[in-house]
Amino acid sequence: MIAVFGGTFDPVHLGHINMATQCMAALKLSELRFIPNAVPVHKQGPAITTEDRLAMLQLATAHDSRFTIDQRELERDTPSYSLLTLEELKAEHPDQALVFLMGMDSFNSLDKWYRWQDIVSLCHIVVYQRPGDAFAPSAALQTYLKQAHCTEPEHLSTQPGGLCYFLPGQPFEAASSTIRNAIKQRQAVEPWLNNTVLEYIQAHQLYLSSSDNT
Numbered sequence: 001m002i003a004v005f006g007g008t009f010d011p012v013h014l015g016h017i018n019m020a021t022q023c024m025a026a027l028k029l030s031e032l033r034f035i036p037n038a039v040p041v042h043k044q045g046p047a048i049t050t051e052d053r054l055a056m057l058q059l060a061t062a063h064d065s066r067f068t069i070d071q072r073e074l075e076r077d078t079p080s081y082s083l084l085t086l087e088e089l090k091a092e093h094p095d096q097a098l099v100f101l102m103g104m105d106s107f108n109s110l111d112k113w114y115r116w117q118d119i120v121s122l123c124h125i126v127v128y129q130r131p132g133d134a135f136a137p138s139a140a141l142q143t144y145l146k147q148a149h150c151t152e153p154e155h156l157s158t159q160p161g162g163l164c165y166f167l168p169g170q171p172f173e174a175a176s177s178t179i180r181n182a183i184k185q186r187q188a189v190e191p192w193l194n195n196t197v198l199e200y201i202q203a204h205q206l207y208l209s210s211s212d213n214t
């Protein structure tokens with residue numbers, strides 16, 4: 001199975017690392033690829049440089065060699081459509097099932113993604129709970145779930161894509177936008193960040209400027 005975790009990671013936080021860790025355990029993965037995007041489709045562009053986002057992702061994932069970083073979206077200057085990335089991965093690994101990990105807020109808006117129905121047939125979707133984001137599928141997502149909902153993670157490796165699994169686990173309250181705002185207001189952000197990421201943010205004075213996006 002090829003499992004990927006796409007995000008803006010601006011910055012990567014412990015909520016991301018928590019869900020990635022839970023996903024690796026539940027799906028018995030030998031690798032989970034973080035895929036930082038370059039040009040987010042549905043939100044403002046990152047507040048900091050690609051180099052800084054990538055450096056923090058490297059620091060936050062360094063403790064586990066099963067976490068890898070796939071930089072392909074950073075090399076494109078067009079919108080970071082997940083379908084393109086998944087199609088490339090499928091072409092590279094035609095015999096492997098594909099898994100895309102996301103939080104509940106992403107799942108609730110999945111039917112707004114570019115060619116979402118092609119995405120959900122190409123890969124399995126694995127969803128993690130997020131505090132403040134209740135399960136709220138649209139009618140289109142409910143229809144998808146009628147045939148896609150899967151309760152056994154073992155089933156994911158038995159077919160190439162098309163299933164949706166809700167990963168159990170403790171929700172973790174953290175959001176990159178909250179962290180960026182807190183830093184700008186000189187408030188504490190320690191509970192949400194890996195120590196090395198916090199040190200990097202402080203050393204490079206990230207997210208302090210009022211010109212940074214929030």
Ligand SMILES: Nc1ncnc2c1ncn2[C@@H]1O[C@H](COP(=O)(O)OP(=O)(O)OP(=O)(O)O)[C@@H](O)[C@H]1O
Pocket residue numbers: 006007008009010015016019101102103104105106107128129130131172173174175176177178
């Ligand atoms: N605390 C969390 N719990 C569950 N899922 C999360 C959490 N934080 C992020 N995610 C999920 O991780 C993916 C990447 O998230 P992203 O990098 O945009 O971080 P974010 O915290 O949502 O950022 P922002 O606050 O700027 O919107 C998304 O699918 C999102 O739903």
Ligand SMILES: O=C(O)c1ccc[n+]([C@@H]2O[C@H](COP(=O)([O-])O)[C@@H](O)[C@H]2O)c1
Pocket residue numbers: 005006007008009035037040041042043080081082083106112113114
């Ligand atoms: O392909 C799309 O239309 C699409 C729309 C919204 C989000 N995504 C992807 O979903 C992942 C999480 O997005 P975000 O905005 O929460 O960082 C990230 O990999 C995005 O590129 C993809």
